[in-house]
Amino acid sequence: EAGVTQFPSHSVIEKGQTVTLRCDPISGHDNLYWYRRVMGKEIKFLLHFVKESKQDESGMPNNRFLAERTGGTYSTLKVQPAELEDSGVYFCASSPAGANTIYFGEGSWLTVV
């Protein structure tokens, strides 16, 4: 069974550009999460989808971040325009309905220069 997959694994962009991160959850998992870790800080929750609906987006830092989950399958996280402080690792995770364990992908490393 394939795990949570994320693309790209690494991205270097200039300040002001746009980046789109993609996450494919484990097949059949209704819950999909985005987390991020900026340099030297804790891993922080960004948002949570249940199928295609946003259940909780309380962790989204500002309106430069837009997350979507098309048809309840894969998800994208767009940062537009990117700022220097957006640099970090963006983790996607998924879990089945009712489960108390979530499974993480390997992360997308974003560097904004």
Next chain:
Amino acid sequence: AQSVTQLGSHVSVSEGALVLLRCNYSSSVPPYLFWYVQYPNQGLQLLLKYTTGATLVKGINGFEAEFKKSETSFHLTKPSAHMSDAAEYFCAVSVSRAAGNKLTFGGGTRVLVKP
């Protein structure tokens, strides 16, 4: 709101020595507790978790952790460190029971294993 504190951002242990990573949490409701590990250039992998029942939890790679409610702690131990244990370890708490689980992480502890 819940929070997690990991004491020590870096820990150095000798190969074969005890590994002890400390985690304290705060939560207004009974928590679910987790330890995740991140090996170099890899994602987060679940080591072990506590939900209910037995307070001593065994995980992968010889790790275990004990939930102590009176001390609000969930320390991670391994009797004998191996070189392959060099990684960053994260303690996390979740209190959501409804649609999924939202994790709050500690700051992480990076473990260096000396030969």
